[in-house]
Amino acid sequence: MFRTLYRTWFEFAGWLFCLSWWLFWLQGQICWWQPLVLWVSFMVLFFLTKQLGYDPGALPFVAILVLTGWVFLTRLNPTWATQQFWGALVACAAYVGGLWGCRRRFAHPLVWAGAALALLLATALFGQSAGGARAWITLFGLRFQPVELARIFLVFYLAQYFTEGRAWWELVLILGAFFLLLAWQRDLGPALLVFFVFWWMSLYWKFTWPKLFVYIACTVLGFISAYLWFPHLRSRAMAWLWPWDYLDSKGYQVLQGLFALRSGGLVGQGLGAGFAHVIPNVHTDYLFAVIGEEFGLLGTFSLLVVYLALAFWAVRLLHVVEEKRVQMIGLGLTLLLHVQVFLVVGGILRLVPFTGMTLPLVSFGSTSLVSQFAMLGMVAGLGGKRGGD
């Protein structure tokens, strides 16, 4: 049954590729070969994963998401799409790396925690600013965001913290340092994401009501203190709570996103017929709103369904894993991806404060694409070799 399902999804991705090819041929765009190469790469990855004995089920969904993102980036600015294309090719390598790497012997948890903190410290000391946060490091002429890698390391640490039953003060110190370093860089998004993932993993490990209440209290207190002490975060919070009072300043991005979504309606304005250029940072932060405007509710719902299918694939895989530590790492990685989707889309819809992260696998951003691919490779690897099927 699943084999049929995957085949269907792959065919769907193929159609999407054909559609984009045709569209850009019509428009006289010359990058027609990019979706072709991407599609072939995903096919190769699919059969490679299968050949190695792992579950390749994530790849059809990944193909749909990445190709959709590519189509919309081309629509906005073909230069971005080209950059995203190269990012996706590197990401394919990262996927293979994740698939191979994760089954090796696990390093000591403190090594992972140390690596995560070191990455953040390096960013804080030598990093460059972009979009209000100092989150970028340039190495050998390449710019990347170390926090994307650091949070994966932190999930490794967290999983082993729970399974090995390590001392609580160690956790408090490490998480505290992690959040402080992120606060120093004024990068709210990953902090919130990691906090929620930690919260979820902890409750998954052992659910108690007091724990839940403590976490909720922590969230509220954290929010209030962030509001009081960090002016940068305060303006984000105001944009979240009272966007209509700051139409032209803080609330501008949020409101333009909502206008875009509303103008999409049920079936959308059609590809290229939207009014996306008015949204600031549209290619990284607000690609979802563009999809909403041009493909409508139908398009956004379908996108969410694809993410849900990805979650189902991961959960189904991890469900049968015996080793607790492996299961916890896999869970943490899956949550990193899906909680991020929630925070990004929820931020656009004003359910949560907008945090300026990318929509996984869709938005512009090579570092994020590479780390997401690596994570999915790891989940596939952690799921183990399958007998038969």
Next chain:
Amino acid sequence: MRKTFLSIVTMFGLLCLSLFYWQVCADIQNHPANPRYYQMFKEDRGVIFDRHGVPLAASASDGSVYARNYSTPSLSHVVGYFHQRYGMTGLERRYHEDLSQGRSLITTLDLDVQKVAEKALAGRQGAIVAIKPTTGEILALVSSPGIDGNALDGNWSSYLDDERSPFLNRATHGLYPPGSVVKPLVYGAALGEGLVERSQTWQDQGSLVLGNRTISNYGGRAHGSITIDQALAVSSNVVFAQLAISLGDRLLEMFRRFNLGIEVGFDLQNLGGFLPSGVASDYDAAQMGIGQGELLVTPLQMATVASTIANGGAMMRPYVVQEVRGGLKMRQITRPQITSQVLPPSHASALQEAMILAAREGTARTSRPSSLDYGGKTGTAQTGPGGDHAWFIGFAPTERPRVAIAVLVEHGGSGSQMAVPIGVTVMEAALGIDQ
């Protein structure tokens, strides 16, 4: 793991609900901060034509922004206006989707008739609605005072301060007691119930005593021995009050069949007026029969009444947009539609004859010479302070009527003196008769 997945599903469900709200339900499209709103003023817009292809509303560019030009000011109450600051109304609003995509509207309006009607009401407060009885096409719809869609910028604040409420569309939203123009309906109901023979004579002594109250004719005149047709022609309150008393609640049933108290299905928003649920006493019934009770109607409703009588009792749904043309839809044509057969044709022709009699010898005679052969009924609705409202409903020509009309002049005094000449002028214009 199952719970984890269900939690993720819940999380995404929350997103879906929220998406549904913001993408489909939220009312933010026309918010001033939405740049899409201003986009529509930078694009050309479909033309609105009258029935002969004369443009009523068209867009002209000043280089960056398109502005709308209207052929005559009174169109603002039917075509509406489309303005960057003041939004949109009327057909401009109702057909915004089509117009903004470059499709044009072909309306049933006749610009010449519309202008004549506008001129006839100039300086007065009132409304005129002219309908083609056989189809329900609206030929003219005027509410006075109007607002000039070409000069909203300069006049907006004076419109707001004007005590005569120029924004009120009196044709569709003005509620008035009908006075004697309901008498044809009383006649029709009495025919339907078999309460009256056309040859039968009635004694009219000028007043009718009901307990301690009295119903008198206009001016207290006694008409003596008259038939029902003559009673309608001279507008005898005494005779129609007696008929209404014998009809009782059955009269209200007839009003309801004529859509009084009920909103008309129409291209423009309109009010249904007020129809009481029953008559409490003979005096109430008598008042209802001469149009002085609690009943409130709009000029549009009375025009439909005239049109129904003129069309042999078949009520046509009134409409003003004949066709949407252009774009992918190519053509979308409105077809005439019978709402219901309100009266049997024989009763309708009896009513027509009585109204023709009124126009030749009775109260609906025109004071100024005219070659027009028409039927009609006047009304003078007593309203207390400010003076009576003048009403006229009519149709022309007498053979196969091609136009039906309702005229209302607020505080215009007697229907015969004020409303009849206006109605005759507009009907002449509609039939192309030179004055």
